[in-house]
Amino acid sequence: MIPAEFDYTAPDTLDAVFAALADGGEDAKLLAGGHSLLPLMKLRLAFPSLLVDLRRVPGLSGVTRSNGDFRIGAMTPHAVLEHTGELGLVARVAGTIADPQVRHRGTIGGSLAHGDPASDLPAAMLVTEARMTLRSAGGAERTVAADDLFVDYLTTAVGEGEVMTEVAVPALDGWGFGYAKFNRRAEDWAMVAACAVVQAQDGVCRDVRVGLTNMASRPLRAEAVEDALRGQPLEADAIARAAELAAEGTDPPGDLNATPDYKRHLARVMTRRALAEAAGTEPGR
């Protein structure tokens, strides 16, 4: 299948990107790795009039550490995240995205700005409490917390004329992490996934965060689970009891392969498994 016609530009500065977006109007779209956008365009489910390619803009790719944060350039491909073990949960999650070829091209910024609740990285952004830098014309810049970034299905807080340039992921040194993803085939999107980070002290859960993928029109934090586990011993029973609350406040869409009920059940199971992996009571699958 073939995309409909569009115009294309690949500016080499951010200012030129902003100018191109302004010229292109509301049907102009940014292009990063293209692995969210191009499939939709090929199926003619998206028809941008102009693609503004970020590939020539310098400084948008790579991972550095400063002040307790990993600063990840928005154009950093998933494969780099996957192989940067220091990123902990983010590396773990990135390694499960689609397949190696997709991970070579798809970027963190592209994935997050697309706002697909079935994508792997958004929930990881919620639990790491990452912050996204959005820049716009005239040197304007704002920072959006992950929780504010994801608005609705395929809808994020990235405004027209804004470019996500960087993702700051707190390092969470000393936290355990786990990711449990359920899909039919390794290459598929998550039917449901849960990610967890756990801070333990003397076998007790000092703090915990749990994120859910594909359980609503946006990624979610499983706050009931977090509240139930915080202060509890990090043992299988306590984890299981807390995980039972994972479906609270979710609104999963049914599809061909899973009814909402089944997804709620999977959320509980995946949450327990992610927590167990994070707490070290069970190896990750």
Next chain:
Amino acid sequence: MSGASDSNGQPWVGRRLRRKEDPPLITGRGRYTDDHSLPGMLFAAIVRSPEAHARVVSIDASAAKQRPGVHAVLTGEDLRLESPLPCAWVPPGVEMNVPDHWPLARGEVNHVGDPVAVVVGQDRYAVVDAAEDVFVEYDPLPVVVDPQEALRDGAPLVHEQFGTNRVHRWSLGADDVEQVLERSDVVIERRIVNHRTSGAPIEPRAVLADYRSGELTVTTSTQVPHFVRLFLALMLGMSEERIRVIAPDVGGGFGAKLQMYGEEALCAAVARHLNRPVKWVETRSEHMMVSHHGRDQVATVRMGATRDGRLTGVHIQLVADLGAYLMLLTPLIPTLGAFVMTGCYEWESARVDITGVFTNKVATDAIRGAGRPEATHMLEVTMDQLAAELGLDPLELRRRNFIPKERFPAETALGMVYDSGDYHGTLARLLEHIDPAEVRREAEGLRARGVYRGIGFSTYTEICGLAPSRIAGPAGVGVQAGLWESALVRVHVSGAVTVYSGTSPHGQGLDTSFAQIVADRLGISPQQVEVMHGDTATGPQGLGTYGSRSLSVGGEAIVKATERVIDKARRIVAHRLEAAPEDVELREGRFSIAGSPDRGMTLAEIAGEAYVVDNMPAGFEPGLEATAFYDPENFVFPFGAHAAVVDVDVETGKVDVVRYVAVDDCGPAINPMLIDGQVHGGIAHAIGQALYERIHYDDEGQLVTGTFVDYALPSAAELPSFETDRTETPSTTTSMGVKGVGEAGTIAASPAVVNAVVDALRPLGIEFLNMPLSPQRVWEAVQQAQEGVRA
């Protein structure tokens, strides 16, 4: 005459020879249909119905025609075809409703994707844009999707003119089966659903048609170039010799390319209309929507036995969803399965009743196994159900009822004559590789961790080597063709050999196995044997590749032609060396005189004599080649025993096949490596159906699984490595004793997997499940079982 041809004196047949086919394919030098282009070539894109059932009110192509690069937009009446697409099965004495089926719809569309117009233009991309600018007004008609619903009174009619959605009824077997069942100690009944699937070769279909000066050349990704030529001649009103059909490298078929497709006629008609070459390449989405589907049968299986586990009768009532049209072999597919619905077992009585049904879905037709996977599935799943009912080990039930090997050739309760078999032998071999008791011990240990391990078996026999014309042809089963195969063996002046086969292999490796067969017989290396096929302009008339026939029918034709060449070679040697032809034998690569091994000639020397014609007797006919046609006396019946071990995560319902062991018997191996490869692929195909793949239409007839995102072909990450072994029981039908193996894995594997899952879940009280065993379906069964326990 036995060959002993290489430097070690060992025959080529039986060796794991790497394939002659491979060097171009591993270096990107293959030539598939879309890799062919011609000067002046135009591209076609097809406008397809988004409605499952509707009248076409109007088609407005004016905007599309205005687009740059568009040469024409054509609709049904523009094509000037003389006849509709064919259905080649006309069973004698059976009433069948056969609707007209045109390459472009005429007034009515009957499934999503039914083509209504074709856009032809200069560039691959431009025609896709233009197709979106063809505006078709539809008047929707009521839709029927479920085959059993379609048979109810008052159901919407797919084809109004027939007054019913029933296509036909067809039965095989004894009238007394219900009485036999009534007398049986134990009778069970199961409703076995074999859901709809897609063939999904990785190369979608493609067609390139070139019409010039009254000659038509069609390059097409097909398994049956000769059929396509014949039907193009009929549809276009052309004389057959003016048409050449070429199947170049074909990227897999699996039955999906055993068809006369509308797009093949469409491209040919448009090329003729515009006097320009026209290429059409199917998208994957189109493939899922309009390349024929497979399976889609619902069977009620009633099976009886004595208390001590002797099978008595089996009665199968089968509703086959044939979709909206009858394509090449659509209604024949369940019948093909019926022939082996008694499996490997002895029965007092057996009967199969088939009802074909129209629905607003694309037609079903042959997909790898074509009826036989369905037959084996319903039988082998029900065998396990019966074993459970009797409290017998499922293998013990099978053993007590296998047709013993000394009874072959064995006539079955359905009247087939199985050529050869040793069912105890393959099962015994299987159990050398896998110990069910050990698997059960492992299962005990795993259960505490929430992993339920199970083992399942399938002992199958199938029918292939399509087909003896006297049985399968017009007066027999009713296929409107002979089903023989042809070969031409040509020895060149240098002694190199070209073999032309009427089969049309597309990945099976027959270039190599045919070369091995010929090399042994002519005392040369397989490297000196070129095998050509898939082109109606070279070699004799042929019939193509399907039904695991290429070796057992096509290969036999090659043997026959080779023997004719050898006869002549012997006469030449006899003349030159002054001996009697009957004293000439092949020894160490030379045709030599019995008793005087130093007196002999190589094939090259013989060919030299044949073509140079120096010193030959008067009246000698020059040349060294022969053509032969082979029409088998009977089908061949490969068989085997398979075991699957699965782990079920009962919390999520996810099933993983952790071990798969297959012992197959397809007669003596020509190239064991190729047999293993066929079995591997077949198993994966059936595991795909059992666990992952399903074509699903919603109630409005919209296709939900229209891409590889939703239609879940398993990847390497979902499958284990397979363990394979063979026994070799020669067929008594073929001279080489060979049977066929292209479909065996697919025929055997789905019941083994389903039986394994049920075995795994029996501790939870789950006794029966239908495919596909998707996580949700398994999880729901587990939920219900646990609720049952609680209640």
Next chain:
Amino acid sequence: MSQRVSVRLRVNGVEHELDVEPRLLLVHALRDELGLTGTHVGCDTSNCGACTVHLDGRAVKSCTVLAVQADEAEVTTIEGLGSPEDLHPVQEAFWEHHGLQCGYCTPGMIMAGADLLARNPDPSEQEVRHALEGNLCRCTGYHNIVKAILSAAETGRRGAIHEPAPSAVGRESAEELAEQGLGA
């Protein structure tokens, strides 16, 4: 008439300058513009991997890359990985172990396999299977594909692997990738 863009590609070591529509997919640029028909199209949704090529040394699906995105990039296709006279070890192993039947998925499988071995010269069977999760085959059940890649890895470890011509593609180890990540 839509916009045309000039694109410079270095494909299998040869420079090309193409004038393309922005929407032209890399796979069609390779096949239709450059005549490199070894790279195949098997789906519409980036699932099947038949179109896998190496772009600046990494396996990508060329049906989901615009030709314009590959401007100034280095592309290696199956035709450039090894030649019939000088096969890449993965090609050789596919032949030796019957890792192909119809051959249609094969170029993508080989490119994915070569990509894996360039980063992980000693993969386990499970690692090979996961590295192929983006490539579909209908013929082989993957059994012999996996076997071929494991065998090519062994050849490589014995030092018999030769450097694939013509460009320095696909050789970054996992560590190098990670370094690029943390250091860039």
